[in-house]
Every structure is written in structure tokens, then in C-alpha cells.
Amino acid sequence: MTRSSLVPIILAILAIAVSLMLGRYGAYLTHVVAIAAIGAMSLNLLNGWCGQINFAQAALLGVGAYTAGNCGNAGWDVFSLLAAGIASALAAVLIGLPALRLRGLYFAIATLAAQFIFEYLFKFAEPITHGVSGLLIQPMKLLGRVIDTDQGYAVLAICLLLLTWLFMTWIRRTDLGRAFLVVRENEVVARGMGINVPQTKMWAFLISGFFAGIAGGLMGFTDRLAHPEAFGMGLSVDYIAMIIVGGLGSLPGSLLGAAFVSLLPEAIQRFGEAFNMADQLSAFREMAFGLLIILFLIFEPRGLSAILGKTNVQRMMARFARRPTNPVRDQAKNQPKWRSVE
Amino acid sequence: MNKLLRNAMLTAGLLSCIAPATAADINFCMWGTITGPDALVNGMAYGPRDYMEFLNQTKGGIAGNKVKLLLLDGRYKLDEELKNYRRCVDQEQAVVINGWSTGSVKALRDQITQDQVPFMTQSYSSEVLDPVKLPYIFMAGPTYEQQMIIALRDAANAGGKTVIIMHGDNEYGRGPTTVVRQSGVIEKLGLTLVDTVEFPYDAQDITAQMLRVKSKNPDLVYVQSSTPQLIVALRDAAKVGLPATKFVGNAYNISPAIPAQLGAAAEGFRAIQIYSDYGSDIPAMKDINAFKANNKIEKEDVYYMKGWMEGVAISKAIEVAIAKNGGKVPDDIKAFRKSVRDEMENLKDVDAGGITPPLSFASHQGSTQARLAVIKDGKYVPLGDWINAQ
Numbered sequence: 001m002t003r004s005s006l007v008p009i010i011l012a013i014l015a016i017a018v019s020l021m022l023g024r025y026g027a028y029l030t031h032v033v034a035i036a037a038i039g040a041m042s043l044n045l046l047n048g049w050c051g052q053i054n055f056a057q058a059a060l061l062g063v064g065a066y067t068a069g070n071c072g073n074a075g076w077d078v079f080s081l082l083a084a085g086i087a088s089a090l091a092a093v094l095i096g097l098p099a100l101r102l103r104g105l106y107f108a109i110a111t112l113a114a115q116f117i118f119e120y121l122f123k124f125a126e127p128i129t130h131g132v133s134g135l136l137i138q139p140m141k142l143l144g145r146v147i148d149t150d151q152g153y154a155v156l157a158i159c160l161l162l163l164t165w166l167f168m169t170w171i172r173r174t175d176l177g178r179a180f181l182v183v184r185e186n187e188v189v190a191r192g193m194g195i196n197v198p199q200t201k202m203w204a205f206l207i208s209g210f211f212a213g214i215a216g217g218l219m220g221f222t223d224r225l226a227h228p229e230a231f232g233m234g235l236s237v238d239y240i241a242m243i244i245v246g247g248l249g250s251l252p253g254s255l256l257g258a259a260f261v262s263l264l265p266e267a268i269q270r271f272g273e274a275f276n277m278a279d280q281l282s283a284f285r286e287m288a289f290g291l292l293i294i295l296f297l298i299f300e301p302r303g304l305s306a307i308l309g310k311t312n313v314q315r316m317m318a319r320f321a322r323r324p325t326n327p328v329r330d331q332a333k334n335q336p337k338w339r340s341v342e
Numbered sequence: 343m344n345k346l347l348r349n350a351m352l353t354a355g356l357l358s359c360i361a362p363a364t365a366a367d368i369n370f371c372m373w374g375t376i377t378g379p380d381a382l383v384n385g386m387a388y389g390p391r392d393y394m395e396f397l398n399q400t401k402g403g404i405a406g407n408k409v410k411l412l413l414l415d416g417r418y419k420l421d422e423e424l425k426n427y428r429r430c431v432d433q434e435q436a437v438v439i440n441g442w443s444t445g446s447v448k449a450l451r452d453q454i455t456q457d458q459v460p461f462m463t464q465s466y467s468s469e470v471l472d473p474v475k476l477p478y479i480f481m482a483g484p485t486y487e488q489q490m491i492i493a494l495r496d497a498a499n500a501g502g503k504t505v506i507i508m509h510g511d512n513e514y515g516r517g518p519t520t521v522v523r524q525s526g527v528i529e530k531l532g533l534t535l536v537d538t539v540e541f542p543y544d545a546q547d548i549t550a551q552m553l554r555v556k557s558k559n560p561d562l563v564y565v566q567s568s569t570p571q572l573i574v575a576l577r578d579a580a581k582v583g584l585p586a587t588k589f590v591g592n593a594y595n596i597s598p599a600i601p602a603q604l605g606a607a608a609e610g611f612r613a614i615q616i617y618s619d620y621g622s623d624i625p626a627m628k629d630i631n632a633f634k635a636n637n638k639i640e641k642e643d644v645y646y647m648k649g650w651m652e653g654v655a656i657s658k659a660i661e662v663a664i665a666k667n668g669g670k671v672p673d674d675i676k677a678f679r680k681s682v683r684d685e686m687e688n689l690k691d692v693d694a695g696g697i698t699p700p701l702s703f704a705s706h707q708g709s710t711q712a713r714l715a716v717i718k719d720g721k722y723v724p725l726g727d728w729i730n731a732q
Contacts, residue, residue: 023432025432028424123511132515134445134448148456223449227449229445230421269414283377285377285415285417
């Protein structure tokens with residue numbers, strides 16, 4: 001175990017302890033943020049690292065929720081989440097197929113079309129989805145034990161978030177992870193470097209889809225209902241907002257963006273209650289959301305992670321979890337500030 | 343700027359983890375759609391809040407105990423409503439919850455039973471009405487299916503033969519339509535369902551669907567939709583030459599917005615009326631006007647009356663529960679909730695001040711009576727007396 005993986009593990013343990021102390025409502029908010037963070041990280045891999053804009057994230061979450069719901073109801077236990085991941089991964093590959101021929105805005109439009117196709121399927125594939133009335137989902141079973149409390153889901157979601165984080169950190173350092181970045185920067189250069197661009201893109205869709213499915217499955221279990229209206233375009237926009245606000249391409253940014261987007265309405269609500277103007281601020285919540293995205297794009301396009309980067313917190317964490325990933329930087333750092341000329 | 347954002351983040355984090363509400367005698371928590379697609383009918387979210395506040399101001403609360411009120415915005419979004427529910431149960435320690443959409447109540451129905459918290463839903467869906475399996479969920483009127491049957495029965499009594507049902511492409515539209523179709527009640531009434539026309543719930547133009555309706559020339563067109571969709575439907579019906587007199591809507595189509603926006607094209611349109619309209623000559627208006635003298639009423643419509651009536655029923659159940667506990671609010675919230683549920687179920691012939699006929703919640707529905715109201719000279723006028731939907 002490296003020191004860099006120790007930090008997230010410690011933070012996860014702390015998060016679990018805090019969520020258990022906060023009570024049911026606090027635990028609920030914790031698992032909402034943790035699930036959103038898994039989904040945001042999956043989108044970040046595709047969008048932030050590999051440069052493939054995906055407007056169909058909600059559809060992938062939906063596939064995960066319906067798969068997990070059906071498998072969970074059939075008594076698949078923990079395998080229902082795995083099945084959700086696999087089903088969404090396959091769906092993501094399908095969505096990604098046009099990426100072999102299309103790029104940029106054209107591909108983004110293709111994913112938009114995919115989002116609407118899946119929304120239609122959620123409504124009309126009644127044997128699987130129960131149509132517009134939605135699929136009622138039984139509480140999740142984990143190794144035979146029923147999870148029916150928010151605290152239970154908070155612990156599970158944090159554990160899965162930790163695994164997602166560790167996996168993403170690992171894959172980022174592999175050849176495939178580096179290939180993602182090269183494909184994002186320039187496909188022609190990537191080809192010139194011997195990278196199989198279509199295969200790299202497909203891997204990005206497959207991995208991203210898998211984690212989106214896990215997040216969707218968890219959403220299904222915690223909501224106890226998979227409903228077509230819950231996986232509409234608005235949710236895809238929320239996830240895009242998470243990775244933009246958090247910082248495109250940044251793993252901590254995905255986590256911060258997920259927390260920010262999930263908790264902002266709650267913060268505005270509490271602020272309104274404190275000043276006896278909750279009703280008036282309700283209307284402002286949606287507006288504030290849009291306004292903040294615009295402000296971030298103008299003033300800090302690198303998102304919350306960049307803001308956090310300027311604080312002592314990240315410097316402290318970096319000092320603790322320093323890793324020699326940049327030999328040039330480390331070499332330069334180890335050089336004496338001046339050398340005497342012999 | 344960066345400092346500002348950092349501070350905003352910290353504030354958001356801290357505010358989200360605020361400690362549970364401080365102790366109050368009676369906590370009543372509710373959520374509605376303050377903002378969202380069906381905000382047009384959100385008077386029923388303000389109604390119960392205002393009634394409880396009326397009790398606080400005039401009687402010092404319920405049995406002398408102040409009612410602590412919290413109205414949240416569910417925005418007609420499932421995740422937001424699920425969050426509100428947790429807050430009401432856990433942080434606010436509410437003794438009764440008043441919730442909103444069909445989807446959220448369906449998602450929460452097992453948890454409501456598990457948490458054993460009395461829950462008054464604004465939905466009329468039969469899927470959440472089951473006194474045996476869902477003993478903590480209560481409803482404030484006839485189900486959508488029962489409303490549809492009242493309209494069909496009226497059409498049959500008037501000598502009608504053919505019927506078309508129009509509905510949106512969501513659960514609210516499809517669910518009740520399917521139940522009524524499969525029940526065989528249409529045929530039993532001697533009617534023939536000549537077509538079922540579905541339209542996108544957020545459609546801005548349904549002229550094509552109206553042309554299809556016109557080609558079938560039915561005696562009655564029942565529309566299962568909310569007010570915004572009904573306005574589109576009646577507008578396009580007028581466009582193709584179908585008179586509003588052929589159309590009947592459900593309880594959510596009693597809205598001043600319909601005659602106000604459509605004018606003459608809405609004349610003759612009928613809708614199911616469960617609650618007396620705001621401003622009717624009924625005893626409840628005396629209390630409402632007294633409340634209005636010192637407070638602002640957000641929505642003066644029939645949905646506000648529904649909410650006010652819910653407040654009457656809930657407060658009555660709480661009052662009896664307190665009386666049975668020796669005039670004191672039970673210390674144990676679980677016991678208090680259980681007791682309120684039991685008293686809610688025992689409520690019989692509660693005077694709703696004329697908003698509805700006397701209420702009884704043994705079947706968890708409050709009232710199963712409704713009447714038809716017709717738009718005449720830009721106003722809804724009741725047609726006949728209350729009809730029992732059962």
C-alpha cells in the first residue's frame with residue numbers, strides 16, 4: 001500500500017465515522033454525495049481524461065438502476081451491483097460506437113440522441129422497466145444481510161467510492177491512462193505514437209460505463225424506485241456540471257463537484273430558513289445553480305480543485321502523500337539552489 | 343473571488359450538517375412544489391401550513407401546544423422529495439408528514455410503514471392507498487380512477503354512448519386509464535371506449551391528436567392531465583372545432599387559469615370537484631378570512647381549500663391523540679406517531695367546514711365524494727350535489 005492510497009483510505013474511514021454520527025439525514029446526504037461522486041468520476045474519465053463528451057450519463061445511470069433493481073428483486077445479492085456495472089458498460093460501448101467516426105460536437109450530439117433513445121426505452125420496455133410507473137426495488141442484500149438503513153447505504157457508498165478512487169488513480173498511471181490523455185489532446189498524434197485510438201476510446205467508454213452502472217445501481221437501491229423521469233436529460237446536465245465545477249480531469253475535483261452540486265440546494269434551503277425567506281429562495285435555487293456554473297467557467301475554469309489547490313489543505317495532503325510521478329520536477333527540486341563554479 | 347467561493351463551500355457544508363431541530367411540542371413537516379412543473383396547484387401545500395398557523399394564532403396550537411411548522415420545496419423531483427422525507431422524519435422529528443407526488447410516495451411507501459409515521463399524500467393514486475398494507479398513508483379524496491368513474495357515470499346517465507380517454511405519457515396519465523379500462527366499468531355503464539389517445543406530457547401542441555378525436559366523434563372526452571396540459575388540449579380542441587362541452591377533466595383541472603387563458607374556448611368544460619372553491623359560501627371561509635386579515639395567503643384557489651381541509655383532519659387526529667394521553671404530548675415520538683395514526687383512522691364525520699362533506703378516514707381516503715363543476719361565464723359552477731365515487 002502506497003502513501004498516496006493511504007490518504008483516501010483514512011479519509012474514507014473518517015467519512016464513515018462522521019456519517020454514522022450525523023444520524024439518518026446526515027447519512028442520507030453522505031450517500032447521495034458518495035454515489036454522485038462515483039458517477040462524476042466515471043464521467044470525468046471519459047470527458048476529462050479521454051476528451052469524449054457524453055450527454056448520456058443519466059441514461060447509463062438509468063441502465064444501472066434498472067439492472068440492479070431487477071437483479072436485486074430476483075435475489076442476486078451483491079452481484080446485482082456487478083450486473084448493473086456490466087450492463088451499463090455494454091450500454092456505454094454502444095453509445096461510444098459513433099465515437100469511432102465522429103468527433104467533438106458531432107459526437108456530443110450523438111450521445112444526446114442516445115440519451116433520448118434510452119429515455120424512450122425506460123418508458124416503453126415495460127417487461128424490464130415497468131414503464132412510466134417505474135420499477136419498485138427491494139432493499140439491497142449484501143451477503144445475505146438486508147441493507148435498509150441510510151447509514152448502511154452510506155457505508156457501502158463510501159466503500160465503493162474508495163474503490164472507484166483507487167481504481168481511477170491506478171488506471172491514470174497505466175499506459176492506458178496515459179493513452180487517454182494523448183487521445184484527448186490529439187488523435188493524430190496518438191496514432192503517430194502507435195496508440196490504437198478506437199480501442200482506447202472503447203476502453204474509456206467501457207470503464208466509465210461500468211462505474212456509472214455501479215452508481216446507478218446504488219441510486220436505485222437507495223431510492224427504492226427506478227423511474228424514467230429520474231434519468232432524464234436534467235440529470236446528465238447535473239453530472240456535467242459536477243465535473244466542470246469540480247475541475248475537468250481532476251479526481252478530487254469530481255468529488256468536490258459532486259458534493260457541491262448535491263449540497264448546494266440544501267445549503268440555499270437552510271440559508272433561506274435561517275433568514276425566513278425559504279419560499280423566495282426556492283425559486284433562486286435553480287438560478288443559482290446556472291449562475292455558479294457560468295461564474296466558474298469565467299473566473300475559475302479549472303474548478304474547485306484548483307481553488308483547493310491554492311489552500312494549505314492540499315499542500316499538506318500532497319506533502320503527506322508525495323509520490324515521485326514527475327521525475328523532472330523532483331530532480332529539479334533536489335538540485336541545490338546554487339552551485340559553486342569550480 | 344476564490345476566497346468567496348471557498349467560504350461559500352464551507353458554509354454549504356456546515357449548513358447541511360445542522361443539528362436536529364430543537365424540541366417543540368408538535369412538529370408538523372410538509373413538502374410541496376413551491377417551484378416546479380406543477381407549482382400551479384401548490385395552494386394545497388400552503389393550506390395545511392396556514393391552518394396550523396391559524397390554530398397557533400387563535401388557540402395557541404393544538405390542545406394548547408404550539409405547532410412547529412416546516413414547509414419544504416420538493417420541486418417535483420424524486421431525489422429532492424426523498425431528501426425532504428428523511429429530514430422530516432429524522433431531523434424535524436415530525437409527528438405527521440404531508441408529502442407530494444405519486445412517484446415519491448410510491449418510492450417511500452415501505453419506508454413510511456417501517457418508520458411508522460402518519461403520512462398524508464397529495465396524490466390520488468390508488469397504488470398508495472391500502473389501509474392494510476400501507477397503514478400509515480392517508481389520502482384526501484377519491485382516487486383518480488374513482489374520479490374518472492364519476493365522469494363516466496354522469497355521461498352514461500346523460501345518455502352518452504361513446505367515450506375517448508386522453509392522457510399524458512407518464513404514470514399520472516397512463517396508470518388510472520389502464521386500471522379503469524381493465525376494470526370493465528366502462529362496459530358495465532353501457533358505454534363504448536372508442537379510442538385512447540396518449541400525448542406527450544409536456545406537449546405544446548396536440549392538434550394532431552385532436553383531429554383523431556374529432557374523427558371518432560365521441561359523446562365524452564375524459565382528459566387525465568394537469569392544468570397546463572388541459573389548457574393545451576382545450577385550445578387545440580377549439581382549433582379543430584371540438585367544443586369544450588365534450589371534455590371532462592379531473593380534480594386538478596379546477597383552476598382559474600383555464601377560463602382566464604382560454605376565455606370562450608373553455609365555456610362548458612367540466613371537471614371533477616372534490617373541494618368547495620375558495621370564496622364559496624361555506625363556514626370554513628369564515629376562518630380563512632379571519633386568518634387572511636393578519637396573514638398573507640399565497641394561493642386563493644380550490645387547492646388551498648384541499649390543504650386547509652387536510653389541516654383540519656390532521657389537527658383533529660393530533661388533538662384526540664393528546665386528549666387520550668391525559669392532555670399531554672407523548673414524550674416518545676414513536677408512540678405519538680402511532681397514536682396519531684390510530685386516531686386518524688378513527689376519525690368519523692369530521693366537520694370540514696363545508697369544504698367537503700363530513701370526513702371519515704376509516705378507508706384512509708377522507709372523502710370519497712365529488713361532484714362535477716362546469717365553467718360558466720368564466721367561473722366554475724357546481725353541477726348538482728356530491729356523488730359518492732364508491
